[in-house]
Amino acid sequence: NAGVMQNPRHLVRRRGQEARLRCSPMKGHSHVYWYRQLPEEGLKFMVYLQKENIIDESGMPKERFSAEFPKEGPSILRIQQVVRGDSAAYFCASSTTPPRGVSTDTQYFGPGTRLTVL
Amino acid sequence: GESVGLHLPTLSVQEGDNSIINCAYSNSASDYFIWYKQESGKGPQFIIDIRSNMDKRQGQRVTVLLNKTVKHLSLQIAATQPGDSAVYFCAENFGSYGQNFVFGPGTRLSVLP
Numbered sequence: 527n528a529g530v531m532q533n534p535r536h537l538v539r540r541r542g543q544e545a546r547l548r549c550s551p552m553k554g555h556s557h558v559y560w561y562r563q564l565p566e567e568g569l570k571f572m573v574y575l576q577k578e579n580i581i582d583e584s585g586m587p588k589e590r591f592s593a594e595f596p597k598e599g600p601s602i603l604r605i606q607q608v609v610r611g612d613s614a615a616y617f618c619a620s621s622t623t624p625p626r627g628v629s630t631d632t633q634y635f636g637p638g639t640r641l642t643v644l
Numbered sequence: 645g646e647s648v649g650l651h652l653p654t655l656s657v658q659e660g661d662n663s664i665i666n667c668a669y670s671n672s673a674s675d676y677f678i679w680y681k682q683e684s685g686k687g688p689q690f691i692i693d694i695r696s697n698m699d700k701r702q703g704q705r706v707t708v709l710l711n712k713t714v715k716h717l718s719l720q721i722a723a724t725q726p727g728d729s730a731v732y733f734c735a736e737n738f739g740s741y742g743q744n745f746v747f748g749p750g751t752r753l754s755v756l757p
Contacts, residue, residue: 530687536742559745568733569688619686630679633745635687 528553530620530636531600538642545605547639551620558601559592559619559633560586569617575601598628615640621640656754663721666732667753670715676737677743679708679719684731691719691732716722745754 531550539545551558554609556577561569571585575595586593607611619633620627657663669677675696680688694708694717698749702706707720717734731750 531689561747569735570741570747571745578650619688626687632693634690635680 530555530618531632532616532618532639534635535637536640536642539608540644541609542607543558545562545608545641545643547603547616547618547641549603549618549620551599551618551633553602555620555622555634557564557623558595558623559567559621560601560603561617561619563615563617563638573605605608605641609642611641613641613643653729653749654752654754656756657724658756659724659726661724663719663728663753664720665677665732665734665753667717667719667720667748669717669736671736671746672712672715677710677717678735678737679706679710680733680735680747681730682733682750683730688733688740693748707731724753724755726755726757729753 530552533548537545544551549558558575562572562573563569573580573586573593574582575593577595578597580593590606592604601618603616615638617635617638619635621631621633652751655665656661664746665698675692679691682688683689692701692703692706692708696710696712699710705722707716719720721728733747733750735745735747737745
């Protein structure tokens with residue numbers, strides 16, 4: 527069973543360009559989460575999606591950032607008009623549907639995409 | 645606001661000794677906690693989890709203790725090995741949908757030969 531897959535692993539963009547980060551959850555997982563990690567810091571929650579729905583985007587900047595998880599294909603985190611402050615590692619995690627009566631389930635992480643904005 | 649923090653940002657232990665990594669959380673409503681290990685250049689790797697209806701849970705060489713009274717979580721690693729060197733994060737379940745996790749800043753564990 528393949529784990530969470532992310533691509534590209536490394537992405538370099540110039541200021542003003544667009545960055546598209548892809549995440550394929552583990553087989554059987556219908557919940558996807560995106561986190562951002564700055565060097566020497568913990569992970570910051572950005573957005574939580576289920577198939578075709580954004581459930582919680584409270585951690586995502588209101589402008590330039592968007593996320594989707596279409597019925598078919600990977601989840602996409604898109605950053606438009608990137609700035610140097612967007613440079614970070616972006617991690618995707620996935621989980622299965624929690625058992626009945628349980629609030630949540632373990633999240634499994636992908637290897638991350640390291641975005642560098644020049 | 646809710647926060648998760650760690651008492652020790654760095655920890656150095658001798659190979660073979662036991663390691664204890666601590667974590668404080670502030671959201672008394674949180675009911676699920678996870679410890680992750682992150683090696684350099686890699687994504688967080690699940691180690692062990694615990695729900696709030698438990699005080700202790702054991703895995704292979706790892707034990708997580710939860711003290712809800714003082715909102716404290718700890719990870720114990722027995723017979724620490726060089727391969728245990730990494731940054732360890734605790735994560736607290738948070739959010740109305742029960743899916744939002746708040747991560748602490750992490751503790752770097754260094755295992756000395």
